[in-house]
Amino acid sequence: MTDDVSQWQDRIARCLGVDREPLTRQLDKIARRAAQDKPFDREMKAFLARLEKSSQRYQARRASVPSLTYPEDLPIAARREDLRKAIADHQVVIVAGETGSGKTTQLPKICLELGRGVAGMIGHTQPRRIAARTVANRITKELQQPLGETVGYQVRFSEQIGDNTLVKLMTDGILLADIQNDRLLHRYDTLIIDEAHERSLNIDFLLGYLKNILPQRPDLKVVITSATIDVERFSQHFDDAPIIEVSGRTYPVDVEYRPAEEDRDLSLQVLDTVEEILTLPKRGDILVFLSGEREIRETANLLRKAQLPHLEVVPLYARLSLAEQGRVFLPHKGVRVVLATNVAETSLTVPGIRYVIDPGTARISRYSYRTKVQRLPIEPVS
Structure with a gap:
């Protein structure tokens, strides 16, 4: 029985990970019953059925691994x-x-x-x-x-x-x-x-x-x-x-500061900056960081009403459908303005961006000791 147990253990190693511990427990039980000269036909039947099913799924998963290629430019x-x-x-x-x-x-x-x-x-x-x-x-x-x-x-x-x-x-x-x-x-x-x-x-x-x-x-x-x-x-x-x-891919970055206009709506300031960028000789897509969904919707509506030539406005936030989120990766003509929360800062890379407009604010998760709840106030960020 010792040799048989060793063979079964080898087969268990070629099964799904989630089944290995239960199968090992079943095999130990069978080995104990065999050592005590007790019948173990029923246990062995259940063990073999589970082993075969898990082994087949393991082989199917192994066969489903696709051919892999890597973009050399990364x-x-x-x-x-x-x-x-x-x-x-x-x-x-x-x-x-x-x-x-x-x-x-x-x-x-x-x-x-x-x-x-x-x-x-x-x-x-x-x-x-x-x-x-x-x-x-x-x-x-x-x-x-x-x-x-x-x-x-x-x-x-x-x-x-x-x-x-x-x-x-x-x-x-x-x-x-x-x-x-x-x-x-x-x-x-x-x-x-x-x-x-x-x-x-x-x-x-x-x-x-x-x-x-x-x-x-x-x-x-x-x-x-x-x-x-x-x-x-x-x-x-x-x-x-x-x-x-x-290493990452770094590019030379020019930083320009605009004077703060606290008495003007943020959406209007973004519109002015986009219009200014469109007059520049180097064309490229524009990424705008905004603090939340409401700010993104308001700015998107304003940019669309302005009807700037060859301008596509693409919002990017969590509640959008997967198809709408995927628009930022699709090829396009003209200039694209991506309105995003700070998810586009580190969590994913938006291709084709040449200009970034950053109002310098974001929603930061804060715990309020007074109200005992988690808050998301808009705060200045570096």
Whole structure:
């Protein structure tokens, strides 16, 4: 029976991660009954049925891994081999990369290339819902597959995931909710915690929790991405995990300040600035940072009423549908004005932008000790 148990254990290793612990418990029970000369036909039948079903799903997921290509113009392409080796050799890897380096869209593909995502999903967290949905959409387009098959997403009130989904984009809150029913996160064989430098309560709790469960999940890989700040602290937290630095694409930036006009509506000031930009010799798209949905709607209505020639106005905020959010990535003619919250600052990169209008305010999450509730006041930002 000892040789048989060893063979079954090898087969269990080629099953879905979520089934390995229950199958191992079933096998131990069978081994105990055999050692006591008790019948175990019924237990063996149930064990074999579950083993076969899990093994078939594992093979189907393995066969569904698409062919992978990488855009060579992204800075992360130059560090691909270093990233592959680090992820293969270490349980935790810290990736320090600036905005625009390509780390968010390319890291899941590097993990797929290493065979991750088969025994369990590659869970990829984003701090914001809009980023989770747009990144999922972007990766599916690069893989030339429909959303919800190889790559899917889950955010509050919305999800597109199939039985053979290998990469799951989600907010960090969704991953926290998964812990309630799956304490050791067996549904995942790899976790990518993106934008960890934002240091929200959710992200900090996840990082602490993951450190505690890693000894119990030696098969789990964790990749933490951050801007180039705080990476040493992340590395120390995970017992000196290796740090891979990926450079971003930087361009010369000219900063011009306009005098504050507190007595004029912000939308009118944005309109004036857009009209001024349209008179400049160098044409390019315009990104406008606004503090919230109401400000975006008001400014969009004003820009459309102005009927400026060859100008397309595209809002970008969380409550828009995925199709409307995806408009910022579609090719277009003329000049496009993207009206966005600060999600477009770090969580996703909008292509084609030459000019940025920043009023210098944003909604900041604050806790009010007086009213005992979380508030979102509009405050000046650097």
